[in-house]
Amino acid sequence: MTTKQQRQSLHGPPTGVGRLAGLRVALVFPVFIDVELASYQDNARYLGAVPPISLGYVAAVLEGAGAEVLLLDCPTLGMRVDRAVEVVRAFRPDYVGFTLATVDWLSSLKWMTGFKEALGVPIVVGGIHMECYPRETMTHDCIELGLVGHADQGLVELLARHQEGGDLSTVPGACYRDDDGEVVLVPENKRPRTDEGMPFPARHLWPTEKxxxxxxxxxxxxxxxxxxxxxxxxxxxxxxxxxxxxxxxxxxxxxxxxxxxxxxxxxxxxxxxxxxxxxxxxxxxxxxxxxxxxxxxxxxxxxxxxxxxxxxxxxxxxxxxxxxxxxxxxxxxxxxxxxxxxxxxxxxxxxxxxxxxxxxxxxxxxxxxxxxxxxxxxxxxxxxxxxxxxxxxxxxxxxFPLPKTPIYEELMRMTGRDPWQEHILHGTPMKPTLxxxxxxxxxxxxxxxxxxxxxxxxxxxxxxxxxxxxxxxxxxxxxxxxxxxxxxxxxxxxxxx
Ligand code: B12
CATH class of the missing domain: 3.20.20.70 (Aldolase class I)
Incomplete structure (x- = not known):
């Protein structure tokens, strides 16, 4: 049957045990609005209410290290940013986490800014977008910490060291700003080839019935x-x-x-x-x-x-x-x-x-x-x-040519421009599409x-x-x-x- 670690991740682990015992982390999956990408909007509306799998994994990793986690699947719950802020405030988190995809950038930024202004709690980010534009993303002050790569590879160490005020420069995949405000990106370790060490998504934290x-x-x-x-x-x-x-x-x-x-x-x-x-x-x-x-x-x-x-x-x-x-x-x-x-x-x-x-x-x-x-x-x-x-x-x-794809890279060579980079740094519109x-x-x-x-x-x-x-x-x-x-x-x- 299943391993002990995996069994725990469906029910939640024993509380208060592990490197992150006592830590409270709220993970927020926003409602994506104000997105310019027409096909994205049309598709997203009809695809249904699919659980945020990425955050399910992040939550399981955190719970496995003893943290208490709130996972807010806002599109499914029909929860807008102001209501989400209030629910998260009541949870009294030490960190608020977001998963980022490049296509959703402006929308995610709006949510992160809203949370930072309302709660002042450090924001930590990860997801596929951090493999594309980590440096540009970390120039935004509302974000405190980022991680490139799978959550089970560096997240626990990142948060534990950050809590202790320790050295982040040896945490694989860590992204942060140093004392001079310079963005630091620590190289990732070589990615594992198997799922060993990866728990199952923490499905007990999201509204499966919806x-x-x-x-x-x-x-x-x-x-x-x-x-x-x-x-x-x-x-x-x-x-x-x-x-x-x-x-x-x-x-x-x-x-x-x-x-x-x-x-x-x-x-x-x-x-x-x-x-x-x-x-x-x-x-x-x-x-x-x-x-x-x-x-x-x-x-x-x-x-x-x-x-x-x-x-x-x-x-x-x-x-x-x-x-x-x-x-x-x-x-x-x-x-x-x-x-x-x-x-x-x-x-x-x-x-x-x-x-x-x-x-x-x-x-x-x-x-x-x-x-x-x-x-x-x-x-x-x-x-x-x-x-x-x-x-x-x-x-x-x-x-929609996406970053880190050959089609987009060829476009960048031809035009000498990187529109996604401009979009992440300055919010420049992505339309008309190259x-x-x-x-x-x-x-x-x-x-x-x-x-x-x-x-x-x-x-x-x-x-x-x-x-x-x-x-x-x-x-x-x-x-x-x-x-x-x-x-x-x-x-x-x-x-x-
Ligand atoms: C499932 C999925 C969907 C689901 C929705 C998922 C949901 N509700 O969360 C549906 C079908 C709705 C969907 C729709 C779309 N998707 Co989609 N989707 C995926 C898919 C297949 C899996 C994502 C996933 O859960 N992966 C599994 C997890 C475990 O991997 P992960 O995301 O990398 O997360 C790990 C790490 O990155 C890290 N991590 C992730 N988040 C965080 C957060 C923190 C705080 C930390 C520390 C770490 C961390 O830890 C995780 C666990 O190890 C990916 C492809 C992929 N990545 O495999 C595309 C992908 C993310 N989708 C993509 C796109 C383009 C779309 C659409 C725009 C498609 C369209 N034209 O309509 C729409 C709109 C998305 C939206 N926001 O609603 C692109 C994004 C490209 C980009 N750079 O932005 C991808 C990469 C597909 C691709 N091949 O191009 N999608």
Whole structure:
């Protein structure tokens, strides 16, 4: 069964024991507002209330060291900044923690400034953004401490030393300002390759009963990570093979078992980009899920069409996996090759999706619009692929070149500018978006995204599918809301491109 450390992280550890005993830390997941990124806003509104997994891990690490933790999942609780400040004030924290993603920067900064002004408590930050712009982030006075890398690798030491007024310069991944106000970034240790030492997310601290995703059907629902990082090298993505931290089959199934038996969770969505990256692990997980009688749970995975095969699909189905999200990205082979998704061709996609659907899975496709070489013709090819194949649901993102991706780095070389850096330092607007090798502008892309959504979803076959899978009335409401939102965006857009 599970290790002692992991068991503790679902229930909370014995209080008052450990390096951080007596310390009180509030972790805040803000409501993201005033964000300029249209696709981000549109997606975020319909994706559901997904738990803040990153902060769940941070909380578990802190609790494991004896700290008392409050985790405020504000989007799920519908809590705005002024109310959140009051709840955190009542908790009397020694630190307030935020997880940062570059796309959410302005919104996070607003929340952090609000907290700092109201409470005066030191703010500590981490998350994927700290791997992109740690130095620029630490120039903002409202932030006291930062950490680059996984929380289990340096957070306890960082807070313990900071409390003691000790030397931070040897804490791996630490970010702070020295006595002269200069930003100091301590190099990270080499990242571990496994999840050893990483507890399970502290799910007892967030409102599981309120979580759902746009496609979830069961009560209760949660999200999880079966690996950290990704071994592939798609040019639009920040996760690029170098920081892969893999979890064992046993650890993944232990987490499922604890969620099911101790929190009443019946649906788990694994958010890591390629659950199937290690074939042998997929079979081990499926066997173990069945052996422990967990195949009554509904679970979903994300995969690539070139990282599944028929035997694997059979095993996944037999173990209760019911939904596969495939990153298809485009219906144009030229674009797939250009963004280094080249192991996949549209033929390959076709084959894998038909094989998946044949077994009964729900098939979800992620596609992007605005990649290099994109034209209205290639968008038409994507649209046709989506309609020709037995795909049940689609999620479309307009490409927003993200920091630390080859597409963005090429743009920086070409223009001599780093717009994200300017954005982090000075709040400079990110629109109009710099785009690589495509003449499509933001408005046209926004419209193409909406048109593609409409051409896919406003079909009788989709209505039949959607009505057939409703298990809770709330699902119907969410579907109608999304349809209404898409139509509204379409009507407010420019005339068809
Ligand atoms: C799950 C997920 C989501 C979920 C929401 C998650 C949630 N409610 O928290 C959903 C589906 C809603 C989502 C949506 C989006 N996402 Co998202 N998402 C992820 C994903 C797959 C996993 C994040 C995660 O939980 N990781 C697991 C944890 C353990 O890893 P971690 O985040 O690195 O955290 C560790 C450390 O960084 C550190 N740490 C983290 N926070 C903190 C805080 C403190 C105080 C400390 C000390 C340490 C610390 O410790 C953690 C544990 O070791 C990541 C990809 C990834 N990172 O794997 C993308 C990712 C974060 N998403 C991304 C994007 C772009 C989006 C969208 C904008 C997509 C879109 N176009 O709509 C939207 C909007 C996000 C929003 N704010 O709502 C980008 C962000 C890029 C960037 N630089 O900003 C990523 C990196 C994906 C990518 N490949 O590009 N996302």
């Amino acid at each position: 979580h759902f995703s746009i496609v979830s059907t069961e009560k209760y629902f949660t999200a999880a990570m079966s690996n950290f990082g990704c071994p592939y090298r798609c040019e639009f993505c920040i996760l690029r093979g170098d920081a892969l931290r893999q979890r064992s089959a046993m650890s993944v199934v232990d987490e499922m078992e604890l969620c099911h038996h101790e929190l009443g969770i019946n649906e788990m969505d694994f958010f890591d980009p390629v659950f199937t990256m290690r074939r042998d692990r997929v079979f081990q997980i499926c066997e173990e899920v069945k052996r422990r009688g967990l195949d009554s749970m509904v679970w979903s995975i994300r995969a690539r069409t070139d990282a599944v095969d028929e035997e694997m699909l059979d095993a996944l189905w037999a173990a209760g996996c019911r939904r596969i999200f495939y990153g298809i990205e485009s219906g144009s082979n030229e674009i797939l090759k250009r963004v280094d998704k080249r192991q996949t061709s549209t033929e390959h996609i076709r084959h894998a999706i038909i094989a998946t659907k044949k077994r009964g899975f729900e098939v979800l496709a992620f596609v992007m619009i605005g990649n290099p070489l994109e034209t209205p013709t290639t968008v038409g090819m994507t649209r046709r692929l989506l309609k020709d194949l037995p795909i049940d649901l689609v999620q479309i993102a307009s490409l 785009r690589l090798d495509t003449g499509l502008d933001d408005e046209t892309i926004r419209h193409l995204v909406t048109q593609t959504y409409m051409s896919f979803y406003f079909r009788p076959s989709f209505a039949k599918f959607a009505l057939g899978r409703i298990k809770q009335p709330a699902q119907l409401m969410r579907g109608l809301e999304a349809a209404f939102g898409i139509t509204k965006t379409f009507l407010s857009g420019p005339s068809a491109a």
